[in-house]
Amino acid sequence: MAVSSNSPRANAAGGTRTSVAAEDYLEKIEQLIARKGYARVVDIAAELKISQASVTAMVQKLDAEGFVKYEKYRGMVLTSSGLEVARRIAHRHKLLTDFLRAIGVTDEKVIYDDVEGMEHHISPETFKAIESLTRYLEKNPSVVAKAAGKK
Ligand code: ZN
Numbered sequence: 010m011a012v013s014s015n016s017p018r019a020n021a022a023g024g025t026r027t028s029v030a031a032e033d034y035l036e037k038i039e040q041l042i043a044r045k046g047y048a049r050v051v052d053i054a055a056e057l058k059i060s061q062a063s064v065t066a067m068v069q070k071l072d073a074e075g076f077v078k079y080e081k082y083r084g085m086v087l088t089s090s091g092l093e094v095a096r097r098i099a100h101r102h103k104l105l106t107d108f109l110r111a112i113g114v115t116d117e118k119v120i121y122d123d124v125e126g127m128e129h130h131i132s133p134e135t136f137k138a139i140e141s142l143t144r145y146l147e148k149n150p151s152v153v154a155k156a157a158g159k160k
Contacts, residue, residue, distance in 0.1 A: 027076075029129045032098050033057065034067055035076060038087060039095035049084045101128040101136065108139050111146040113153050 027035070037056055041048035050068060054061045072079040076091035087095060105124045114120055131139070146153055 027094050030067065031071060031074075031076065032094060032129055033125075034064075034071060035087065035091050035095040036098040036102070038077065038085065039092065039099065042087070047084045098128055101131070104136070104140055104143065105131075107147070108143040111143050111150075111153065113157055 038048040041052050050061050050064045054064045068079050071077045077085045079085040102124055105127050109120045
């Protein structure tokens with residue numbers, strides 16, 4: 010069943026209803042604030058490669074939904090629920106990156122692109138299983154080498 014990336018759905022890990030696009034924006038806004046101290050529409054547009062008009066529309070929507078506080082000339086801040094979503098996605102991003110590295114994927118661009126897709130679409134149960142497996146593989150790298158036929 011095809012699901013539009015803008016359709017709201019119950020978020021697997023949290024219960025806050027956020028779309029894939031909203032999660033990507035909140036993740037990016039949090040990164041920008043952490044890195045530069047602020048997030049402006051122009052910066053988000055550049056990083057997500059989306060027009061400023063589209064970014065403005067999405068940021069206004071996120072403001073209306075209570076995830077950010079947006080003031081046209083001053084940029085935006087995340088609300089506590091916006092921060093919660095952003096941190097959840099960041100946590101998933103990091104774990105899935107660790108997972109792909111642990112199973113032997115080495116191309117950083119492939120890892121990044123795959124993680125950006127996967128992080129929105131994994132149930133809490135599967136996520137937990139991936140987490141245990143990742144920690145196991147990190148402690149036992151010979152398992153992966155053996156599977157790849159390198160030992
Ligand atoms: Zn991500």
